[in-house]
Amino acid sequence: MSLNLREWIVEVDITKLQTALEEGLVTSEELVAEYIDRIDRYDPRINSVLEINPDAISIARSLDQERLDSGSRGMLHGIPILLKDNIDTGDKMHTSAGSVALAGSVASQDSAVAAKLRSAGAIILGKANMTEWSNFMSSYMPAGYSSRGGLVLNPYNPGELFVSGSSSGPAAAVAANFATAAIGTETAGSIIGPACQHFLVGIKPTVGLVSRAGIIPISASQDTPGPIAKTVKDAAMMLGVLTGADERDQTTKSSEGHAYTDYTSFLDADYLRQARIGVPRHYYMGLDVERRAIMETAIETLKQEGAVIIDPVDIVVEQQNWNNDVICYEFKRDLNHYLAQLPDISQVHSLRDLIEYNEANSEIALRYGQDTLLRAEATVLTEQEYIEKRQQYNHLPNTEGIDYVLERYELDALLLPGDVDGMYIAARLGYPLITVPAGYSQQGIVDTDGDSTKGPFGIVFSGKAFSEPTLIKLAYAFEQATMYRYPPQLSEE
Structure with missing residues (x-):
């Protein structure tokens, strides 16, 4: 059997890749070369990949030889993965959070995520574009824009469809089959939103399940990395590689006794027969006609499958205030810590330095301003004031939010539409979410922010802390019953 690699690589999943690699039908070196060729041919219209790992080919060749000599390390051995550009890699690539201010910044060591992927045998193919500073720079910045990389476009209709969230580059790249999967990061909607808008599966883990060490921060109480993939199975495989306590991120201690290294054991296509799922209707109110119909169809499918x-279900609704003192305090504190440890050759070692750099280079750095950075720099909370405000900030979600509703109605999860508003209550508590494709809006509308609701759309399952096994069961069962995903039709410039 021979493979037409150019055609075969489209939509191929990790399991099929590993089978082909083990049978000698393809090598990891050939996979990397083919993905790079696809990026060269198609990404000029998408703008999703910032840079290719210059060592990717040699790493793939080495892993091919290791497979021959001693066998595979596991399901990610020789699999090309993209990382969002706020995730450190201790190699020749840069980590800039999409900012021209850090365009030349090279990390001294791997982030915990990058180290775990390398240990599992994955190939870090490159860095993906993103919304600059994870959309914590300017309230006027469009999703997917960075001063270093420009604007990410949605491969299902470049220039017309919304990309959503700061992990737009990883999502667009995976949707376009520029890599097998990717790692994004989320504070509130930045994995789930882009995955939803690109017909992908995204898992936003419980904060503490996956280490944030070596990731440019926004909020210590809400940030987490997580997988973006084409299938629930691939996302589950990725998640299992990333978990574990890490001394560089003390929050990961909370995951002890709750983390798994293999989430594929929770892929149960029949799980809906025993599931109880709640529908918080408040979060459906802002949907246009087509997306509401997609949600109603999903609900009917869940019923037909036995759920x-x-x-x-009633849930307390309180919109997250992104100008909140808690988030600004955490951002200023933790970004200053990250920037302070950069090598002396960097021009930026603090949030104040960053603001001044942007002002001095405003033509390239400040297309959309930096009002959010300025607001964070102006934060003058004391540590005690921060602790008190954080407790107030989380009071309603803790007492009358997800846990309260799940326990009151004896639910496995809540079912939310794949837009950002319904994700805030989970984000505040650091709770997990998973999205899975559910339909395509053919007409859509242009909302008040000028974003089109046309295009791919997903449903989101939300649960308690460390409920990833249950959420994976639900998402997998829905995916297997529907199989909505299909790839975009790409064209070269």
Whole structure:
């Protein structure tokens, strides 16, 4: 059997890749070369990849030889993966959070995520574009824009469809089959939103399940990396590689006794027969006609597959205030710490340095301003004031939010639309989310922010802390019953 690699690589999953690699039908070196060729041919219209790892080919060749000599390390051995550009890699690539201010910044060591991927045998193919500073720079900045990389476009219709969230580059790249999967990061919607808008599966883990060490921060109480992939199985494989306690991130201690190294054991296509799922109707109110119809169809599918649907369920609604002192305090504190440890050759070692650099280079750095950076720099909270405000900030979600509703109605999860508003209550608590493709809006509308609702759309399952096994069961069962995903039709410039 021979492979037409150019055609075969489109939509191929990790399991099929490993089978082909083990049978000698393809090598990792050939995979890397083919993905790079696809990026060269198609990404000029998408703008999703910032840079290719200059050592990717040699790493792939070495892993091919290791497979021959001593066998595979596991399911990610020789698999090309992209990382969002705020994730450190101790190699020749840069980590800039999309900012021209850090365009030449090279990390001294791997982030915990990068180290775990390398240990599992994955090939870090390159860095993906993103919304600059994870969309914590300017309230006027469009999703997917960075001063270093320009604007990410949605491969399903470049220039017309919304990309959503700061992990737009990883999502667009995976959707376009520029890599097998990717790692994004989320504070509130930045994995789930882009995955939803690109017909992908995204897992936003419980904060503490995966280490944030070596990731440019926004919020210590909400940030987490997580996988973006074409299937629930691939996302589950990726998640298992990333978990574990890490001394560089003390929050990961909370995951002890709750983390797994293999989440594929939770891929249960029949799980909906015993599931109880709640529908918080408040979060459906802003949907246009087509996306509401997608949600109603998903609810009917869940019922047909045996799930008990509790509709509606009441949940306290309080919109997250992104100008909140808590988030600004955490951003200023932790970004200053990250920037301070950069090599002396960097011009930026603090948030104040960053603001001044942007002002001095405003033509390239400040297309959309930096009002959010300025607001964070102006934060003058004391540590005690921060602790008190954080407790107030989380009071309603803790007492009348997800846990309260799940326990009151004896639910496995809540079912949310794949837009950002419904994710805030989970984000505040650092709780997990998973999205899976659910339909395509053919017409859509242009919302008040000028973003089109046309295009791919997903459903989101939300649960308690460390409920990833249950959420994976639900998402996998829905995916297997529907199989909505299909790839975009790409064209070269």
